[in-house]
Amino acid sequence: MQLFYNPDITDSTAEFTFNKDESRHIVKVLRKNIGDSLHITNGNGWLFTAEIFVSNINKCVAKIISKTFQKKHNYNLHLAVAPTKMNDRYEWFLEKATEIGIDSITPIICDHSERKVVKIDRFERILQSAVKQSLQYYMPKLNQAITFSEFLKQNFNGDLFIAHCEETNKKSLKSLLKPSTNITILIGPEGDFSIKEIEAAIKNKFIPVTLGETRLRTETAAIVACHSVAFINE
Secondary structure, eight states: OEEEOOTTTTTOOOOOOOOOHHHHHIISSOOOOOOOOOEEEEEEEEEEEEEEEEEOOOOOOOEEEEEEEOOOOOOOOEEOOOOSSSHHHHHHHHHHHHHHHSSSEEEOOOOSSSSSOOOOOHHHHHHHHHHHHOOOOOEEEEEOOEEEHHHHHSOOOEEEEEEEOSSSOOOHHHHOSSSSOEEEEEEOOOTTOOOOHHHHHHHTTEEEEOOOOOOOOOHHHHHHHHHHHHHOOO
16 A cells, blocks of 8 residues: 555545645656555544546546544653764664554754764655655654753653663663553663763663663663564564
8 A cells, every 4th residue: 555644635525635745646656646545544543445537647636535543552652863974874763663562752962972063854755754654644743953951951751761781770761661651761862871871760760770781882872762662562
């Protein structure tokens, strides 16, 4: 199934016009014609089946012929992950986390961060592509980049964890995870969180955890955490 994404479609939409790029892709690449069907999600749980009635490379128009709603999974995972020095590694994390199942992502700028500027628009495109490729009907929320200290000022609910590499008393994340809960996990940069940041997180009720016996890259640690949460909720 070829899945398209557009956040503007609602359950009351009767027909939809694709933009120029998507119209060209539908007509020229997929070779769709009048009467052919397409599948669209709005990223909010809806899957729409549409039938083409205008097949034009500049303006493809389809009417909605059916719709189904899929309930969201019974947990909420928020990963706050420091941007990596190499942008492609963070993009890999965004893609794979979306495929596995994640609800919200916040890039956090830490004391040891080597990258302090991120391109949110590009990250959004990565998420959209991953949603379509993995045939999911919910789009993860991508928050604006924020400093670690500002992030901690938010009101949190559910279980809170910080994964770090310091030789201190830590518990295994897998041993602490519970199904059907709200979970926030902090993942630091290549140079790890600073001692000051770890102490600040603990004061804000984040539990220090380990993700395994080996030292993981930022993006790998984020994926391990994401998969651990998904696994416990299967």
